[in-house]
Amino acid sequence: METIYDHIEIEDFIFDPILQIFQYPCPCGDRFQISLDDLxxxxxxxxxxxxxxMVQVVFEEEDLQQYVDQLS
Known part of the structure; x- marks a missing residue:
């Protein structure tokens, strides 16, 4: 069973358009990561x-369009 550490709004993540991943600081010093494709x-x-x-990313489907647009 997954244990979620926190729920974080997608706007609080940093988006890397080159790698197409979202990152958010983890208490251990590294960063939580999830790809745009996964979302x-x-x-x-x-x-x-x-x-x-692990953290749960809080977002609506339409929130992703702005990040897809950055790739064009």
């Missing part, structure tokens, strides 16, 4: 690659 596919859990913490 478009309905995934909403960002995982820290250095520890076991």
């Amino acid at each position: 478009k596919d309905g995934e909403d859990v960002a995982i820290c690659p250095s520890c076991s913490l």
Whole structure:
């Protein structure tokens, strides 16, 4: 069973248009990460690659369009 550390609004993440991932600081010093494609596919859990913490990304489907537009 997944344990969610926190619920974070998508606007609080930093979007990297080159890697097409969203990042948010983790308490361990690394960053939670989730890809734009994962969000478009309905995934909403960002995982820290250095520890076991996970956060749920709070967003609406239409919120993603502004990030897709940045790629054009």
